[in-house]
Amino acid sequence: NAGVMQNPRHLVRRRGQEARLRCSPVKGHSHxxxxxxxPEEGLKFMVYLQKENIIDESGMPKERFSxxxxxxxxxxxxxxxxxxxxxxxxxxxxxxxxxxxGYTFGSGTRLTVV
Amino acid sequence: AQTVTQSQPEMSVQEAExxxxxxxxxxxxxxxxxFWYKQPPSRQMILVIRQExxxxxxxxxxxxxxxxxxxxxxxxxxxSDSQLGDAAMYFCxxxxxxxxxxxxxxxxxxxxxAVQP
Numbered sequence: 001n002a003g004v005m006q007n008p009r010h011l012v013r014r015r016g017q018e019a020r021l022r023c024s025p026v027k028g029h030s031h032x033x034x035x036x037x038x039p040e041e042g043l044k045f046m047v048y049l050q051k052e053n054i055i056d057e058s059g060m061p062k063e064r065f066s067x068x069x070x071x072x073x074x075x076x077x078x079x080x081x082x083x084x085x086x087x088x089x090x091x092x093x094x095x096x097x098x099x100x101x102g103y104t105f106g107s108g109t110r111l112t113v114v
Numbered sequence: 115a116q117t118v119t120q121s122q123p124e125m126s127v128q129e130a131e132x133x134x135x136x137x138x139x140x141x142x143x144x145x146x147x148x149f150w151y152k153q154p155p156s157r158q159m160i161l162v163i164r165q166e167x168x169x170x171x172x173x174x175x176x177x178x179x180x181x182x183x184x185x186x187x188x189x190x191x192x193x194s195d196s197q198l199g200d201a202a203m204y205f206c207x208x209x210x211x212x213x214x215x216x217x218x219x220x221x222x223x224x225x226x227x228a229v230q231p
Contacts, residue, residue, distance in 0.1 A: 095217075
């Protein structure tokens with residue numbers, strides 16, 4: 001499967017725990033984007049990363065959220081001390097460069113905070 | 115800041131009929147890209163069609179076509195010969211010209227399309 005792989009597909013965390021969402025981009029893609037979809041809403045941009053660099057994090061909450069895309073391995077979206085309001089579907093997308101028309105999206109991780 | 119508005123939360127169409135989903139946007143850019151994405155219950159985001167703002171010709175992909183009105187900042191999606199598999203949430207999205215840091219997609223709130231047999 002050459003698509004964007006996200007795991008886990010479903011993640012349940014108790015309030016105060018940490019959530020780690022993983023995204024493996026399409027092979028050869030070096031640009032990764034994270035989006036959040038709250039219930040009944042569209043996708044909202046969170047962060048845009050290239051290998052080892054954060055290019056645009058204007059959509060990331062200032063606290064508790066962080067993202068990385070290391071030289072080797074998947075991109076990770078990390079949410080510390082989760083709260084009920086973090087419950088959402090988190091989507092990752094990738095592109096080969098910053099001039100690509102569009103992205104390839106993963107199927108998302110649904111995070112539920114109980 | 116750019117915004118995308120979808121004013122139809124839900125739409126319904128009979129199988130084999132035609133339906134049009136509306137989208138308006140706001141931007142001060144002269145060049146940009148517009149997209150329609152389909153999200154079925156599986157949650158997968160599927161690109162349906164895209165339009166470059168500098169092209170006057172409306173994009174077409176099989177049964178899907180757009181009506182792009184640049185001056186009115188309108189970008190509607192027409193689905194012809196609707197099929198049961200077209201039932202999904204449809205999102206309109208905007209993107210600044212490719213290249214550089216502003217690569218993000220800006221999405222509308224979506225239109226839920228039901229297809230009646």
